[in-house]
Amino acid sequence: MAKIALITGATAGIGEACAHTFAREGYNLILTGRRMDRLERLADKLNEEYNVKVAVSSFDVRSREQVVSNLDTLPADWKQIDVLVNNAGLSQGLDPVQSGSYEDWDTMIDTNVKGLLYVTRVVSNWMIDNGTGHIINIGSIAGKEVYPNGNVYCATKHAVDALTKAMRIDMLKHGIRVTAVHPGAVETEFSEVRFKGDKERAKKVYDGFEPLVAQDIAETVWFAASRPAHVNINELTVMPTAQATATNIFKK
Structure with a gap:
């Protein structure tokens, strides 16, 4: 019987790459x-290319009601989830705390922290009932250090780091593995979303060096997920060769 992975934020970037890799x-x-349009196109492509079954569910992880209602309506056989990849996350703005946007703060906290919690709350109970499972949280180098004007985004990713460690303890007696993958600079829609669709500004973030791509992180996620059942990768920090810290990047 084929295993099942649930991937949040699968419409682009790391989530989409993880979908291809697990398929x-x-x-x-x-x-x-x-x-939903992107989810349906991706599902068709994966089914055609890899001959796997794909279920799609369109909802905003910021809404507890949407998360619970959409996940609860999945058929029982789809609740036998082996791997949960908590990938949904974003950054909004790059401002000092004294001039940050309340709306941006709410969006980041609700998506990166509360959304991850809502999905995990539902799926972890299924895993406990099933007696097996692996939760993989996509964090960030911003969860290991802070950088100028990153204040609230860094705070949310530090929360992901802390929650991952706490989940590892909570899930220990149930035999459920928990992993965090913390990427450095990855060229996806991340900067474009951060800069509210300013593609030119987003592109400049990656000028002068070779950043990671989404597939690099997807392969790292798969590495953690594919270890033997007695092996748990607690966390992995993955950086481009040209990047030493969040702010130290060698650009030519």
Whole structure:
């Protein structure tokens, strides 16, 4: 029987790359995100390319009601989830705390922290009932250090780091593995979302060096997920060769 992975934020970037990677390895998939058209196109592509089953569910992880209602309505056989990839997350703005946007703060906290908690709350109970599972949280180098004007985004990713460690303890007696993957600079829609669609400004973030791409992180996630059942990768920090810290990047 094929294993099942649930991936949040699967419509682009790391989430989409994870979907391809797990499908390649024979997993059936539950893909979530806010853009149903993208989810449906991705599902069709994965089914055609890898011959796996794909269920899609469009909802906003910021809404507890949407998370619970959409996940609870999944058929019982789709609740036998082996791997949860908590990938949904974003950054909004790059401002000092004294001039930050309340709306941006709410969006980041509600998505990166509360959204992760809402999904985990539901799926972890299924894993406990099933007696197996692996929760993989996508963090960030921003969860290991802070950088200028990153204040609230860094705070949310520090929360992901702390929650991952706490989940590891809570899930220990249930035999459920918990991992955090903390990427450095990855060229995805991340900067474009941060800068509210300013593609030119987003592109400049990656000028002068070779950043990671989404597939690099997807392969790292798969590495953690594919270890033997008695092995838990607690956390992995993955950086471009040209990046030493959040702010130290060698650009040519």
